[in-house]
Amino acid sequence: MITFEQVSVRYHDSATPALSGVDLTVPEGELCLLVGPSGSGKSTLLGTVSGLVPHFTGGVLHGRVTVGGRDTREHRPRELADLVGTVGQDPLAHFVTDTVEDELAYGMESLGLAPEVMRRRVEETLDLLGLAELRDRALTSLSGGQQQRVAIGSVLTVHPRVLVLDEPTSALDPGAAEEVLAVLQRLVHDLGTTVLLAEHRLERVVQYADQVLLLPAPGEPPVLGEPAEVMAHSPVHPPVVALGRAAGWSPLPLSVRDARRRAAPLRARLDGRTPTAAPAVTGDPVVTVDRLTVRRGPVPALRGVELALCPGEITALMGRNGAGKSTLLGSLVGLHQPTAGSVRVSGLTPHRARPKELIRRIGLVPQDPRDLLYGETVAAECAAADEDAGAEAGTCRGLVSRLLPGIDDALHPRDLSEGQRLTLALAVVLTSRPGVILLDEPTRGLDYAAKGRLIEILRALAADSHAILLATHDVELAAELAHRTVILADGEIVADGPTPEVVVSSPAFAPQVAKVLTPSPFLTVRQVTQALGDTP
Template sequence: MITFEQVSVQYADTASPAIAGLDLTVPEGELCLLVGPSGSGKSTLLGTVNGLVPHFTGGTLHGRVTVDGRDTRTHRPRDLADLVGTVGQDPLAHFVTDTVEDELAYGMESLGLAPDVMRRRVEETLDLLGLADLRDRALTSLSGGQQQRVAIGSVLTVHPRVLVLDEPTSALDPGAAEEVLAVLQRLVHDLGTTVLLAEHRLERVVQYADRVLLLPGAGGPPVLGDPAEVMAHSPVHPPVVALGRAAGWSPLPLSVRDARRRAAPLRERLAGRTPPSPAAAPGEVLAEAARLVVRRGPTAALRGADLDLRAGRITALMGRNGAGKSTLMGSLVGLHAPAGGTVRVGGLVPHKARPQELIRRIGLVPQDPRDLLCTESVGAECASADRDAGAPAGTCRALVTGLLPSLDDDRHPRDLSEGQRLILALAVVLTAKPPVILLDEPTRGLDYAAKARLVTVLRELAAAGHAVLLATHDVELAAELAHRTVVLAEGEVVAEGPTAEVVTASPVFAPQVAKVLAPGPWLTVGQVRAELDGPA
């Protein structure tokens, strides 16, 4: 279905090609998972399939890419629209209408499908992706995860033979991600759809892949093969694979089910032992919400929510898409006036405080980091952040380099990937070193190496006395980093306590290691590896 013949892509402003020497075939009815570190060329490779590379993104394409016999060098994206459906990292960039139902119908209208066909497919897609209750909602009123599901649905209604997806589950809660992946698997198995998917959260998707294509970056050759074989050598791999490596299992497991079947001896070895507690010493309350009620139009987004953020403590805020996580964070930085209850940050009432005062007390990295970026280059953003924070020149740039060393000063923020923009926005906020730091989906678009660097930075901030709040669907991040976890549902706090207690009590929010080694208290591969390497 998709054939790459000695494909290379070279951009004018780079010294080395984004991808080089790619020669492979993806057959019909196969789910091929594309993995590799940030900057290894995954998005570029996906762009060669739908014609965006080189027709819209620039660069020089060498070699030949064909999709069902159509050469992407001579077929522009509009010529492939009936054959290839594409969902990128940023769902808002895809929307052309105002409401959910209109967006699902738009692609079919463009292809001239009959009204009765369009109506049937819209209803099918609403049910498939759990969007029926949102059909009349404005797209701008949806959460990031809900927008992602609509973007996927708008592609599925056209019934393309090839689906190209760039991090389709990055903004989804665990339950919604499983639903989307189940739909993709059904399309592959039942309809013969060919799916080419790039994703950093491999713990969600690797078990569904028929084959894995590894782009190792740094000039290394692409590797295509069986998922277990590729994962055995891949520099990026999910926790269940890392656990298998640490335990010496062969072949490596790709799913929690496979790992549990192998883990009985490991569970016996770890029986009676407990990992060190990550609990932080209680610090002073730096920000708090008490019985907070917030309305977004006619909808009550928060219903009596309570939260306190203490110095030196990292808190994870979890819950399904639309539960109120972003609204709670917005209330803490003054974006929403409470309809009931109170919010205080360092003695200030956020929605009444002067911005100049508030930004030195609390900083927010939003889901869409472009909201914080307003200059023409990475270097200019860093210099502006230093001036605004009164920090020494180079402070912001040093933070960027520590998190993502390959990010050049002359890159324009609009040309960065979702993960790269997030790193830049995070560095801009951290430059002022506010006592309270809020991050909304901070690992969206980050590979495992960048996430590990982020974990280090946030631990250092907590150790220095900052209060950190993470709104996240990344259960592995919460298990690795958070001292406490708060779970929201329908705008209410339904669970709150030490992370180990909260996440292990829920199969939805439990990390892979906890599921494999249950009922033991282990959450991360690092904990297990430290125990295995330590004294018997």
């Protein structure tokens, strides 16, 4: 269905190709998972299939990409729209209408299909994706999983034979991610749609893949093969694969169920061992939230929230999309005025405090770091951060160099990778040396290596007595990093306690290792390997 013939792509401002040596075929009617480290060319490869590369993103495309017999270099994206459907990370950026039904019809209207055909296909798609009850709903009122299903439906009504998705679950809670992946499976199994999917959170998707396409480091040829075979040597792999490698299992498991079937000997080796406990956090709270209620429109986004954050403590804030996590973070930095209750941060009331006073006490790294970055270059961004914080010149740049060496001063922030942008935004926040650091979905768009660097950075900050609160859907991050986990549901705290107790008691938020090894108290592969290393 999709054929790459000696494909390479080089952008005009780059000394090395973004993609090279791609010579393979993706079969029809299969789900092909695209994996690789950040910067390996995954988004570029997806763009060559949809025609966005080179028609819209620029660059020079060598070789030939054909989809259903059409050469994407000779056909612009609008000429491929009936064949290839493309869905990006952010469904709201994809929408062009206001309601579910209008969005499903828009693509067909653009192609000039007859009204009776459009009506029939809208109804078929509503049923296929479980959207019938939402047909008249405003798109902005939907949950993240519902929006992603509508985005997929809006390209399905055109009846494409190929669906290209770039990190479709990165912003979704575990339940919503399962909804989207179930839809993709139905498309592959029932309709024979070819799905090409790039995703960093492999623990969610690798068990559903028919084929895995690995883009290794630059200079190495791509590899297409069976998921277990590719995962055996892939530099990026989910925790369940890492656990299989540590235990010496062959073939490697791809799902929790596969791993549980062979985990009895490993549980026996770990019997009587426990992970090293995190040191107890002491000290008076630097943030106190007392019976906080925040109303955004007619519905309360937060209701009676009680929370305290202490120096040196890392707290994970979890919950489904729309639970109120971002609203709580925004309330802590004064973006939302309480309807009832109060927030105190180091003696200040955030929504009444002067910004220059507040940034020295609390800083927020938003879900999209670009919301915090407005300079034309990295150097300009750092200089502005120094000035805003009243810090000595070079303070922010020194933080950037310490957190992630090698970022060029002359680069525009939009030209940085997701991990580099996050690092720059974190350095901007840290320039004021706030005692409290808030991060909203910090691992969105990060590969496992970049996530590992972020974990080390945050651990060092906690050791330096910063209080850290991360709002995240990444259960593996919470298990690896957080001393404490708080779960929000419909604006209320429904769980608050030590991370091992909270995540293990919730099937939705339990990490893969905990699901495999239960009732053993291990949450991460690192804990398991440490325990195995101590075993005589």
